[in-house]
Amino acid sequence: IIQSVTVTGELKARTVWLGCPEKCEEKYPKNAIKNQKYNIFTFVPGVLYQQFKFFLNLYFLVVACSQFVPSLKIGYLYTYWAPLGFVLAVTMVREAVDEVRRYQRDKEMNSQLYSKLTVRGKIQVKSSDIQVGDLIIVEKNQRIPADMIFLRTSEKNGACFIRTDQLDGETDWKLKVAVGCTQRLPALGDLFSISAYVYAQRPQLDIHSFEGNFTREDTDPQIHESLSIENTLWASTVVASGTVIGVVIYTGKETRSVLNTSFAKNKVGLLDLELNRLTKALFLAQVVLSVVMVALQGFVGPWFRNLFRFVVLFSYIIPISLRVNLDMGKSAYGWMIMKDENIPGTVVRTSTIPEELGRLVYLLTDKTGTLTQNEMIFKRLHLGTVSYGTDTMDEIQSHIIHTNGATPSRKTQTSGPKVRKSVSSRIHEAVKAIALCHNVTPVYESHGGVNGETESAEADQDFSDDNRTYQASSPDEVALVRWTESVGLTLVNRDLTSLQLKTPSGQILSFYILQIFPFTSESKRMGIIVREESTGDITFYMKGADVAMASIVQYNDWLEEECGNMAREGLRTLVVAKKSLSEEQYQDFENRYNQAKLSIHDRGLKVAAVVESLEREMELLCLTGVEDQLQADVRPTLELLRNAGIKIWMLTGDKLETATCIAKSSHLVSRNQHIHVFKPVSNRGEAHLELNAFRRKHDCALVISGDSLEVCLRYYEHEFVELACQCPAVVCCRCSPTQKAQIVRLLQQHTANRTCAIGDGGNDVSMIQAADCGIGIEGKEGKQASLAADFSITQFKHIGRLLMVHGRNSYKRSAALGQFVMHRGMIISTMQAVFSSIFYFASVPLYQGFLMVGYATIYTMFPVFSLVLDQDVKPEMALLYPELYKDLTKGRSLSFKTFLIWVLISVYQGGILMYGALVLFESEFVHVVAISFTALILTELLMVALTIRTWHWLMVVAEFFSLGCYLASLAFLNEYFDLSFITTWPFLWKVSAITLVSCLPLYIIKYLKRKFSPPSYSKLSS
Structure with missing residues (x-):
């Protein structure tokens, strides 16, 4: 919401001493949010300029002034000055009211209190008074007030989750890791007993990268730790677990969130x-x-x-x-x-453009929280020969109970013939794989903790279901783990090296985590190798998109068809597979894997090659379908807008697969319409070839990533916009906040039509402010979009009326x-x-x-x-x-x-x-x-x-x-x-x-x- 700043040479790298703002060599900007257009001195001149830049008002000012000349006087002065004065008075009163409201909103944000760590202990400080070098404590569910380096956390594993939806639009929680040498300090006050500093690169737009170093000088030898994006806590994100302490490195207009926000225009x-x-x-x-x-x-x-x-x-x-x-x-x-x-x-926040609502041709909408509720629900489990929906979950639970040797309860007993052992075994293996192959951590709320701090399950060995919540970097994974819990296999504990499951009979199954292969947009899959404590069996589990897994699993004749069926239902699909490994096989793999990780040249390629050696002839276990629930009446509303001649573009920071799936399920793209997925391009030649391929398509929706879009606009801006504007729908994924605003301005420049942008997160503010008409939804992601918009609504369906x-x-x-x-x-x-x-x-x-x-x-x-x-x-x-x-x-x-x-x-x-x-x-x-x-x-x-x-x-x-x-x-x-x-x-x-x-x-x-x-x-x- 704050005015953006162009990254110039004035933004410099800096050395920041822990807890010592006075040691900063430069004077850094104040950490205050300012949405006001004027101050007490510029209000009158500013409003008058905005009024008299219009020909109508300037004309009447000249006419009214002419009546002071006796030879030009026609009638009474009041007949000219009274109407003009009334117009200006009404305008100034309206602007003053809007300005006071903006001031009050800014004051509310700037007055939020935070705990600042000093030599004398904790003190309360306003958000606007935070300086570079301050040590700030941020509690769970509290907004991070400035860009910080993550030093300590109350979580025992030295990591925490943060919500970044207000920054990048992604609702996946991000895992952040504290600096090692500060996390290991015995007490909080020891941060002042050490002499340490952070070297941080100059402020940049890119929210996904950071380069810096942490140095502790009071040890022999000195301790040096490299800092990356996982050690950062950007402003406008929210702490999702535990309590964190960080040192402030960027404030005010130098923070990532402000640099990615467009200048608000009249x-x-x-x-x-x-x-x-x-x-x-x-x-x-x-x-x-x-x-x-x-x-x-x-x-x-x-x-x-x-x-x-x-x-x-x-x-x-x-x-x-x-x-x-x-x-x-x-x-x-x-x-x-x-x-x-x-x-x-x-709420109408800009009272000067209500008639713009009747002239719109392009609607640019965010996805998460706008079209979807961001609530993932497990809908379908397919085993090849049999499919289970939400209405047959009791049957799955009975199979799990049967396999684990427990007596089924009256609720879960099946009325048919005796359940075959092989079927129960297959279902059990599928559910077990889903319960193990993820990055989810169970968290137990501390009954005696302060300010909502969390404790690990080790401190709460009864594994009570009443106070357990799940943290993960993906809501899909949480939906899967919650589903396994509902059918009887519960994830009760997890740390960096092990995890534990609880069966329906109360038995605890322990597994050692040997390796984890995280999901990436390139691989489109994630894997985990675990050793079962009781048997010593080593198993490699993997799940991923069907396009990535189809060539990895053994031959089958149902996967492609069922994936298509689920996709048509608007479900997000994941293919789950496993592979049993002997001790010798695993040791051989581990040796090759460790060697690859130590390589200096082409490390990524070598590591991927070693992992791919395991990904052969894996046993296909199941196919899962998860639904990202749409907002109420999204489908009829989108159909209403399309029939009204409004072209809808979906701009999201989410993954391509997710965006495509939602475009289908929301009927943004109709079922009989073809979707052209723009291949990733990195240079002019690739962009030219892909644009030619797209030009040959007719009446098809376009799906393109932010990186490819940037390349196309650099070399073929006019051609790309011309082709995109002919599409019935356009989906731009992996879009940064500035890219969203750029797309809006692009449509304004190349078409004579009016644009409207709608979103609910802080990452949508730039887009909303750039559009001719901005609509904000006040929802789960906060009020930033709502406050910055011209019109604020509570649900997407209201946009129709x-x-x-x-x-x-x-x-x-x-x-x-x-x-x-x-x-x-x-x-x-x-x-x-x-x-x-x-x-x-x-x-x-x-x-x-x-x-x-x-x-x-x-x-x-x-x-x-x-x-x-x-x-x-x-x-x-x-x-x-x-x-x-x-x-x-x-x-x-x-x-x-x-x-x-x-x-x-x-x-x-x-x-x-x-x-x-x-x-x-x-x-x-x-x-x-x-x-x-x-x-x-x-x-x-x-x-x-x-x-x-x-x-x-x-x-x-x-x-x-x-x-x-x-x-x-x-x-x-x-x-x-x-x-x-x-x-x-x-x-x-x-x-x-x-x-x-x-x-x-x-x-x-x-x-x-x-x-x-x-x-x-x-x-x-x-």
Whole structure:
């Protein structure tokens, strides 16, 4: 959320002494979060600049200032300065309220308290006061306030898990390892009894790498330890286990989370830009009209001064009330959105762009926490000849109990024939493999601990099920281990060298961990070699993706088919296999493996080659299917958006396989659509070949990784975007936060369409801020995305109503309101032009003083503003027929065509009102102001009624209230009206006749158009 900083030479490597900020050679940035746009000194100039950079407001400032020049003065000063002052006052109040809210949110984050370790013991310190070199203690479930090196943990194994979803979008917990020599210190206070420092590289964008060294000087010889990414604790991540102590190395704008966050921009709606262009056209027409008036005068006398007076005289052709009405309308739309009971909890944080919700073409969405709940559920176990689903888990449990020699309980007894021993053995082997082949650690909450610290199972030998939780770097693995627990084989203890399982009968099975081969995106599999304590048997277990395991397991005729079946159900599949090893085989492998790990050159390739020597002819045990549960109503919502013509791109930091699976299960990619997986490319030639291969595909979704995307954009940006925009769906996996924002800006540059970004994590903030419209979901991953977004919702499904109903209404209403306010200015300017032309082109105002102010306020404001309640389609219809949304993206509600129609209407009505008053009232010429003004007010009220499509009771009240105000004010406006004249019958019928001629033809045209060429929404309404 904080403003990003470009990595330049100013960001330097540093030496950080433990607990000694005063020894730092450089002055480092303050560790404060700052989302405010202004400070106390820049607020007024900043807001004024944002207002007067628009042509409309700048124009009125110049016009208002011109009235201080006596020769240019047309009327009273307040008729020009009062509306302008009101506009600026409303804007400043709104900005001030938003700024105060941002300040309060920042203050809440900066005031979070942390324990700081000093020579005198622990003290409490605010997050914003943390400095480079401080030793900070972070409790379980607490946010890490700055980038730190991990020194100690309360966990006995010297490691802990952290949640990084706010940083990289991945919900997999990351295992972090404390620096060895500080973890071994007997007591916490001993950190101050040693002389040690950290050498850290300069701050960088890359959140997945770090290079540094730890040096302890007070020993002989000195202790040196290399530091890598596993020794770091980045800001905005959360401690998931135990309590950690770290030394701060980067603060504030130098932290990884801030460097990966985009600069927040002031967003301007497309409708505002369109209206700005129209006002420029009106200004041009105003100047031309003024030149014509001066030319008809013959350019006599001080014609240049007269030209400027005419410009001021016709200034109402561009009404300043346009901004007031639009801004008030936007506030009303925001209030309606927040009060909608169908989307509870929705918050409008940027009140200036609600109409953007009705113009969106591209929706860029995060995956985890946005489309999915990030809750993995075990769904299917397939053994080749038999498949077990969630409804047959009791049968599996009975097989496990039978194999372990226990008597089945009444709940788990099977009613069929006697269970065959071979089937039970196969099921037991499969479940045992799943229970052993993972990186999951069981954690037992300490009843006597402080601040939620955890203890290992060794300190809690009863292995109580009540207080056990699981930690892992992958939620899939936790789902698998929880499932084995549900069927009777429970993981009760694990450390770096061993693990223990508990059978249904209570027996403890112990295994020694001989080797672990972690999962990588390249290998797409993980393995473990264990020795069973009771028998001494050595077994190599492996699980992985079907594409990686198919060539490793023995021949079978069912794996490929069943993997396809599960994938179509939206399940994430894992193939599980095993291989028994003799003591000699394992010793031979271990020797070769250790030698490979000591190699200096091509270490990775040599290690992989040794491991692959084991991965041959493995026994296929089973196929598992795990479901990442989708958010409520994700599928129908995505279908609704697609039918509305919105193209959906999924941008995620997750793995390619996971992203592809969710794209299928959520129906982001329909079942009959082909998916083109963009092969990894690293240079221009590979990118060219792969782009050509993709170009030959038709109507297929695209899946591409962040690394490959970067290469394509470097060499073939235009070609790639052109091809990607033709896809029905695009999935970008392994995306960094800055890449997500880059993709948004890419679409903005290469297409003329509006973009929307939606996410729920801190890693989505850059994307949300870069998009034309940013939507945050307040969920499990915190409030960062919600606070940074323009609109905040509680569930993804609410986006359908937000766009189809509120987006439609906001755009349609703003377009109608804007055009009607311009019509209100053009009609009175037309009357002024007719009046001046008749009276020898004199630059004399037709209406002065209160009449002009009252015309734009109490006489017409309420009926015109009541257009914010109008709707062309009922909400139910808008959701039932999302295809109606496509018309909005074409911008037909406010275009040069509709603008010209309103210009013609204004010219016609202004001419009729002015000429009619002069023709019908020749004998009462002195009353031309009262006559024409009364007809003008009646015409405006009738035109509002003509424009309204769905009546609301407040609209009726507004019409009669305004009419009543005008009639009541006639008694007090003796300066302009003769009460004895306006109460006569000739005045009443002639005013009525003029009004009828100005409005009736328009009603007839509207009726005929509705009858012979009705719009699509009117067909549905009928």
